[in-house]
Amino acid sequence: MGVQAIARELGLVPSTCLYVLRALVEEELVSFDPDTKRYTLDAGVLTLARGWLRRDRFADLVAAPLDRLAREFGVTVLAVQIVRLDHIIVVATASGGQTLQLSAGVGSRFPALISATGRCIAAFGTVPEAELERRFTALRWDVPPSFAQWQAQIARTREQGYAVDDGNYIAGVTVLAAPVWKAPGTPSHALVALGIGAALREGRAATLGQALVGAANSISAQLGG
Numbered sequence: 477m478g479v480q481a482i483a484r485e486l487g488l489v490p491s492t493c494l495y496v497l498r499a500l501v502e503e504e505l506v507s508f509d510p511d512t513k514r515y516t517l518d519a520g521v522l523t524l525a526r527g528w529l530r531r532d533r534f535a536d537l538v539a540a541p542l543d544r545l546a547r548e549f550g551v552t553v554l555a556v557q558i559v560r561l562d563h564i565i566v567v568a569t570a571s572g573g574q575t576l577q578l579s580a581g582v583g584s585r586f587p588a589l590i591s592a593t594g595r596c597i598a599a600f601g602t603v604p605e606a607e608l609e610r611r612f613t614a615l616r617w618d619v620p621p622s623f624a625q626w627q628a629q630i631a632r633t634r635e636q637g638y639a640v641d642d643g644n645y646i647a648g649v650t651v652l653a654a655p656v657w658k659a660p661g662t663p664s665h666a667l668v669a670l671g672i673g674a675a676l677r678e679g680r681a682a683t684l685g686q687a688l689v690g691a692a693n694s695i696s697a698q699l700g701g
């Protein structure tokens with residue numbers, strides 16, 4: 477982005493924004509392209525990310541459970557952090573080693589209420605129904621459920637302890653999620669499994685869901701939630 481666009485986005489005076497950007501360039505957190513006059517993130521942000529991951533207990537605790545679940549069920553398993561109702565961020569991943577794999581890189585961001593994780597947030601959080609409906613209308617799905625269908629799925633999530641998105645978010649892909657608590661209240665994180673629909677039929681989805689809940693509850697207990 478150019479300095480004017482960045483300044484508008486952040487509500488800064490352009491001269492102040494330029495001063496900060498030049499400082500970030502000096503620290504190699506941001507790079508500047510003299511041909512396009514635009515700024516972008518630079519490799520220095522990786523140092524910040526590594527430092528954060530080293531201090532994040534959740535990222536340490538999920539490594540072994542993610543690997544175990546991915547190998548046992550042959551799916552991709554993610555650990556995500558929930559940032560209010562704004563978005564979720566992938567902080568760790570594990571692959572089941574199958575020929576055909578779904579993937580999402582560490583640092584990937586998704587709307588908070590989308591897919592199975594969103595159903596967990598809605599089921600175990602305290603967001604008023606009117607606010608949920610307002611945010612639901614802005615979500616983008618491959619096969620959109622109605623709000624009434626989504627509410628029924630949320631109720632089911634509350635009963636069984638994990639959520640299932642059977643091809644709504646991404647057609648042909650089944651996504652399961654179980655909530656993790658760092659403290660009492662709204663879930664702070666979630667464990668998420670992604671598989672091609674056919675690979676999670678004939679009861680395997682339910683077995684995987686229960687395994688996700690077991691791992692999520694264990695991690696919650698270790699985090700104090």
